[in-house]
Amino acid sequence: MNAADDYVDEMLDGLCSMHPALVRTGSNGRVIARAVGAVKGKVGIVSGGGSGHLPLFTGYVGEGLLDACAIGDIFAGPSVEACMDAIRAADGGRGVLRLFGNYGGDRMNFNLAGELLEGEGIELTTVLGRDDIASGAENEREKRRGVAGIIYAYKVAGAKAAQGADLQEVTRVAEAAVDRCRTIGCAWGACQIPGAAGPTFTIGDDEVEMGIGIHGEPGIWRDRLKPADALTGEMVARLLEDSFVKNGGRASVLVNSLGATSLEELFIAYRSIASLLKERGIEIVSPLVGHYATSMEMAGFSVSILAVDEELESLLAAPADCPFWKV
Amino acid sequence: MGFTHTELNAAVHRAAVAAAQFESELNAADGKLGDGDTGIMLRRLFERLDAVSLPHDLGDAFKSLATAAAGATGSSLGTLLMTALLAASHRLKGRSEVPWGGLGAVMLAARDAMLSRGGGALGDKTVIDSIDAVGRAIDGLDDGAEAKVRSQKAANQMLVEFRDRPCRLGRARMFGDRSKGIDDPGMLAFTRLVEAVCGEVTSR
Numbered sequence: 106m107n108a109a110d111d112y113v114d115e116m117l118d119g120l121c122s123m124h125p126a127l128v129r130t131g132s133n134g135r136v137i138a139r140a141v142g143a144v145k146g147k148v149g150i151v152s153g154g155g156s157g158h159l160p161l162f163t164g165y166v167g168e169g170l171l172d173a174c175a176i177g178d179i180f181a182g183p184s185v186e187a188c189m190d191a192i193r194a195a196d197g198g199r200g201v202l203r204l205f206g207n208y209g210g211d212r213m214n215f216n217l218a219g220e221l222l223e224g225e226g227i228e229l230t231t232v233l234g235r236d237d238i239a240s241g242a243e244n245e246r247e248k249r250r251g252v253a254g255i256i257y258a259y260k261v262a263g264a265k266a267a268q269g270a271d272l273q274e275v276t277r278v279a280e281a282a283v284d285r286c287r288t289i290g291c292a293w294g295a296c297q298i299p300g301a302a303g304p305t306f307t308i309g310d311d312e313v314e315m316g317i318g319i320h321g322e323p324g325i326w327r328d329r330l331k332p333a334d335a336l337t338g339e340m341v342a343r344l345l346e347d348s349f350v351k352n353g354g355r356a357s358v359l360v361n362s363l364g365a366t367s368l369e370e371l372f373i374a375y376r377s378i379a380s381l382l383k384e385r386g387i388e389i390v391s392p393l394v395g396h397y398a399t400s401m402e403m404a405g406f407s408v409s410i411l412a413v414d415e416e417l418e419s420l421l422a423a424p425a426d427c428p429f430w431k432v
Numbered sequence: 433m434g435f436t437h438t439e440l441n442a443a444v445h446r447a448a449v450a451a452a453q454f455e456s457e458l459n460a461a462d463g464k465l466g467d468g469d470t471g472i473m474l475r476r477l478f479e480r481l482d483a484v485s486l487p488h489d490l491g492d493a494f495k496s497l498a499t500a501a502a503g504a505t506g507s508s509l510g511t512l513l514m515t516a517l518l519a520a521s522h523r524l525k526g527r528s529e530v531p532w533g534g535l536g537a538v539m540l541a542a543r544d545a546m547l548s549r550g551g552g553a554l555g556d557k558t559v560i561d562s563i564d565a566v567g568r569a570i571d572g573l574d575d576g577a578e579a580k581v582r583s584q585k586a587a588n589q590m591l592v593e594f595r596d597r598p599c600r601l602g603r604a605r606m607f608g609d610r611s612k613g614i615d616d617p618g619m620l621a622f623t624r625l626v627e628a629v630c631g632e633v634t635s636r
Contacts, residue, residue, distance in 0.1 A: 110476070133503055155506075175506075180467045182506035185514065209602050210508040213549055217511070240606065301468035302459035320467060322606050 109300030113156045113178055120164065124428045127166055131175075131190030135183060137166050138173040138194040148266040148275045149195030150202045151175065152259065153183040154211055157298070158319060160429035161398035162206075165256060167427030170263040171204075172197075175214075179298045179401075180305075180320050182210030188218035192227060200228035200272035204258055204279055206251025207233040230272055232279040234258060236288040236409060238347045239316030239324050252319050253361045253398035254286035254409040256430070257421070264423035278420060285412045287344045291324070291336055292317045292363055292405025305400075315339065319363070319400045319407075333370070337377040340408045345385065349412035353386040357393070357421060359409040364399040366406045371395065374406060391421045397429070434531040435576075437486050437493050443629045444497070448482035450628030451475045451621075458624070462617040465604050470617040473507045480504040491525030494518070508550070508602060509559060509618045515549045516542035516563070532579050536571030539563055556601040557594045557611070559618030565590040566626060580630040587623040591615055 106112050114134065121127050121137070128140045143149060153175030154162030165171050172195035175183035183191070195201050203215050212233070219229050234251025235241075241248035262279035270278075293313040295304035305321035308314060313331060316324030350356045360375045362368075371394050382389060390413060398407070413421065425432040451474045458471030480500045486493040498517035501510060519542040524530060530538070543564045547553065554564055569586035570579040599611040 109472070177506040178469075178473070180469065181473060182508070182511070184503050184506040185511065186503040187506065209550065210506055210511055213508065213511045213515075214506050217515075217549070298467050298469045298472075300459075300472050302456065302463040302471075303468055305467050318603075318606075320603065322603055323610075 106299055112299045113176065116156065116159075117163075117176065120428075127428070130194055131187055133184070133186065135176045135187040136173055136191045136194055137163055137176060138191070139166060143172060143195055143197040145197050146199060146269075147197045148199045148202060148270065148272050149173070149192075149197050150204055150259070150262050150266055150275065151191045151195045152203075152205050152255075153177070153188055153191055153215065154206055154208070155180040155182060157296070157401050158398055160396070161253065161256065164429045165259050165427050167425065169267050169423060169425030169432070170259050170427050170430065171195075177210075182208060182214050185214045185217045185221070188214050189222055192218060192222060192229070193225075196227050200230070202262060202266075202272065202275050202279060203229060203231045204255070204262060205234065206255055207235040207248075208250060228272055230276040232258065232262075232276060232283060234283055236283065236286045237318060238287050238289050238343060240318060240322065243347055250318060250322070252288050252290065253359055253407050254288040254411065255283070256359070256397055257286050257357065257409070257411045258282040260425060260430070261417055261420035263425060264420040267423070278416065282411065282417060285349050285417070286409060287348050288407050288409040289315070289340050289343055290317055290319070290363060290405060290407030291315045291340065292403050293330060294365060294402070294404030295321060296364060296401040296403040317405065319398065319403075321400070321403075333373045334377045337374050337408065338381065341378055341381045344408060344410045348410055350387050350410065351385070355388045355390050355413050355418065356382070357391045357411040357413055358382065358389050359393040359397060359407075359411075361393075361397045361407045361409065362395065362399060363403040363405040363407065364396070365402050365404040368395065371406060374408070378408060390418055434529045435490075435535060436529045437488050437490060440490065440493055441486050444478070444481050444484075444486075446628050446631075447625050448478035450625055451478040454621070454624045458617055458621050461615055461620050464614050465599070465607050465611055466617065470509065470621060473505055473510060474621055477501060477504045477510050477513070488528050489525070490527050490530060491521050491523075494521035494524060509621070512546045512550055512559065515545050519545035531574060532570075532576040533572045533574040535579065536567045536569070536573065539567030540571065543567055550601070552601045557597050557599045557604075557616050557619070558601055559616070559622045561594060562587050562590045562619045562622045583626050583630045587626040591619055591623050594619060
């Protein structure tokens with residue numbers, strides 16, 4: 106990097122320079138929106154969150170996905186001003202869905218933005234991503250945080266909006282995707298915010314932590330490094346125990362790198378996960394393997410399972426086009 | 433003479449100097465359970481606040497600061513600070529001066545607004561516990577010099593009193609008992625800012 110204070114803005118400049126379908130907008134340039142502007146007559150969808158998770162909370166803006174995204178500093182929520190700017194940028198006249206992770210700062214800022222926009226005539230709804238099963242018990246799902254699995258909600262809500270559905274319908278399918286999605290991650294290497302005192306957590310060279318969050322939030326256990334199949338076996342078991350799908354049914358699977366983990370390693374994990382799901386009679390649809398929600402240079406991966414019904418499966422397969430996800 | 437935009441201007445500037453001075457200490461405190469960037473965030477935030485030209489009306493002055501904060505940061509601590517500034521703005525609208533004895537009530541109004549916005553409660557081990565303590569310590573106290581002393585004392589007492597308690601809100605709550613024995617970075621930051629601001633505030 107050049108300077109810690111310029112890290113986010115220079116990253117956004119580069120992103121938009123390479124992808125002219127995206128533009129920086131808003132009073133501080135902390136909104137990524139479609140270059141063509143809001144689509145008139147379509148429900149708008151905004152997200153937002155801290156930087157450092159590319160493509161998440163930044164890059165899923167495009168046809169059949171988000172309309173705008175409010176960008177925060179590294180691992181910090183977007184400002185209230187950016188949230189307001191993003192909502193305005195997404196407004197095509199049929200209301201705007203706020204779809205973001207269940208984090209305190211993001212909640213406060215998007216809620217406050219909505220209050221400050223009262224009087225501008227933009228109808229707003231909210232859906233909170235909360236797929237991380239390690240961040241709260243099953244009976245405290247409202248406390249869980251949104252991680253990689255929120256991209257499924259982006260996809261189905263974006264597809265529904267592109268079909269011309271109204272705000273309530275778009276909100277309903279986003280909520281359905283959140284309800285039916287579960288994620289768990291594990292990591293064996295930390296990341297460090299530019300300019301920060303040290304890494305977000307410390308972990309031994311021969312250790313792995315199961316259930317760790319995308320900002321290094323503590324997980325379920327820490328132990329000696331284990332083979333890939335042992336990790337994926339536990340992750341799949343924990344996800345299915347908490348999931349809509351247990352035996353039989355159809356599900357999408359996302360095997361996601363937290364940053365430093367290679368595609369080769371992800372495919373080793375996918376091989377095992379696909380086999381485990383097949384043993385349980387679960388058919389995989391629209392699988393995803395790659396860097397979809399990262400934590401800068403964190404070494405580790407997450408697994409998300411979305412239990413689909415006919416409607417969600419159809420929306421997942423609908424056309425979408427952004428720099429990081431094309432269908 | 434009471435508290436006017438001159439004192440507010442000076443306080444913001446002193447806070448900005450202090451935020452830069454204590455950046456590393458606050459990053460290190462935050463790094464024990466968090467991302468390690470509280471110092472960076474506050475330094476950037478107060479740089480923006482210090483650049484604001486404050487009107488004489490205290491309500492407008494606090495609103496100008498809140499507006500600047502709204503564009504400067506989206507961190508939970510930053511948004512809570514902005515909420516406090518907005519609450520002060522509402523309370524002081526139309527006034528160019530407030531007696532020193534009225535500042536406690538302004539802080540307590542800010543406390544209530546922050547609790548409402550953040551969804552927390554007193555005792556959660558957050559910056560709001562410190563603001564509550566200082567607000568109560570100076571409520572009705574017309575002697576500015578004494579208010580300065582009591583503010584610093586109250587903020588430091590809260591820091592010590594809460595150190596061995598567990599955090600009950602936000603990311604830190606997930607650490608449970610591991611958060612015992614560690615200062616909440618927001619409480620520590622507020623204490624450092626109070627020390628910096630009250631170290632030079634005059635009552636006349």
